[in-house]
Amino acid sequence: MTSSLPGVNLSNLASSSVPSLQEFVLQGSVVDSACDALLHRLRALCDNVDRAPETFQDHEMVYLLRTSGPGNPVVLRARHARDQHNMPWNYSYFCFDLNAPSFFRQLRYLGQSDISDKSRLVTVRSYLDCSTSEQLPQFLTDIGFRLDHEFVAKGHMFRKGKMKVTITKIFKILTPGNLEALEPLSISQLVELSIIAPSGTDGIGEDMRAFAEQLRPLVSMEKI
Amino acid sequence: MGVTCVCQWPVTESRTVQQTVEMLTRRIEVLGAVKTGNFCVDCETYQSSVPTINSTKLVHLMHNSEQPLTCFSITDTGAFLVADNHLEGIMQKLKGFYTPRKSARVESKGQRFELGDFLVKVGIVSIGPHTKGILVEVEYTPCIIVSDCWNLLSEFMQSFMGNQLPSMPTTLLAKQDLPVTPVDTMMQYLEHFNNFKKGPGGR
Numbered sequence: 389m390t391s392s393l394p395g396v397n398l399s400n401l402a403s404s405s406v407p408s409l410q411e412f413v414l415q416g417s418v419v420d421s422a423c424d425a426l427l428h429r430l431r432a433l434c435d436n437v438d439r440a441p442e443t444f445q446d447h448e449m450v451y452l453l454r455t456s457g458p459g460n461p462v463v464l465r466a467r468h469a470r471d472q473h474n475m476p477w478n479y480s481y482f483c484f485d486l487n488a489p490s491f492f493r494q495l496r497y498l499g500q501s502d503i504s505d506k507s508r509l510v511t512v513r514s515y516l517d518c519s520t521s522e523q524l525p526q527f528l529t530d531i532g533f534r535l536d537h538e539f540v541a542k543g544h545m546f547r548k549g550k551m552k553v554t555i556t557k558i559f560k561i562l563t564p565g566n567l568e569a570l571e572p573l574s575i576s577q578l579v580e581l582s583i584i585a586p587s588g589t590d591g592i593g594e595d596m597r598a599f600a601e602q603l604r605p606l607v608s609m610e611k612i
Numbered sequence: 613m614g615v616t617c618v619c620q621w622p623v624t625e626s627r628t629v630q631q632t633v634e635m636l637t638r639r640i641e642v643l644g645a646v647k648t649g650n651f652c653v654d655c656e657t658y659q660s661s662v663p664t665i666n667s668t669k670l671v672h673l674m675h676n677s678e679q680p681l682t683c684f685s686i687t688d689t690g691a692f693l694v695a696d697n698h699l700e701g702i703m704q705k706l707k708g709f710y711t712p713r714k715s716a717r718v719e720s721k722g723q724r725f726e727l728g729d730f731l732v733k734v735g736i737v738s739i740g741p742h743t744k745g746i747l748v749e750v751e752y753t754p755c756i757i758v759s760d761c762w763n764l765l766s767e768f769m770q771s772f773m774g775n776q777l778p779s780m781p782t783t784l785l786a787k788q789d790l791p792v793t794p795v796d797t798m799m800q801y802l803e804h805f806n807n808f809k810k811g812p813g814g815r
Binding site: 495 | 693695
């Protein structure tokens, strides 16, 4: 069957080909006082040297779906940007309203760390990311998830090829629902190097380790 | 995307589903409508499989060829989510909690017509390999407020539906002065799909 929309295969609307992706991660922390030095180092090492680093300010809600038995709960992370109001999507292919304020949500599944291969240089976990409409919290609650905790993450993001580097300050939300009354969780910031790649991709751990070495002694990146 | 009305078209004893679709197609083409390809709306249902979730919860994942990169998820209590197609992958990660209902895939598939500002879609509804009936979708594309265009939409529908003209769908009744979205169309399809599942088999 052909469709009026170019490139749309009607027999495959329910895509069975959701990619099997993994996240390769190294984590570390840096005290607030050393953060500027790390930002300068990253600005020199990463892409787009001539531009100021990209900033972000996200609100993340972590939801659990528990079994009544001993099994592990499923964890889903609902995140939305507090500082981005525009949708980057093509209106004709997505059905969202480009003029609507801040209703883009991100739903993320992160699996347990894969500990089957202890020789791995970095943490590897399964990863699935999904862009959704603003009803995400209500929807998750309706299908049985319960809010476990929430926080606000503010920070900087850099790119080095396919690697993403983030420096994130985590804030506690003092009053549920009020994202203006925040308190820093610690005097440190979380540093993460991550690459999303199809399952079974080789050589990523070595590249990430080599990059992490260049951040010493400001920050020591570890497999968690 | 404008105001849309989805309604069931009866299949009488004297005709098969295919013959009825051909008859409807002729009526629409006589008005001057032009075929503009095919369309498909599908629905797969997931059912909760753990006792922690009260009773049996149903989550319907739906697609519409008008928004081919979008996945619509609607629960049996009316909560909904519009997402990209990776939502199916997330549902697969919940396989210990939600499992696809066997042979519960429903789809409405057929031809799409354009006549000026109107879109008409005549779809044959099937559940698995079984044909169940016909759904007609009519859309008035320039307007997203039901109360502003229902009379016009109604008049247009009457021109080829005659005495089979539907009343306003319950989904639209509840929000006559609010902008409609593609979810409202999917809600209408879901209601009809559920009726087809409950009702007797088609021919």
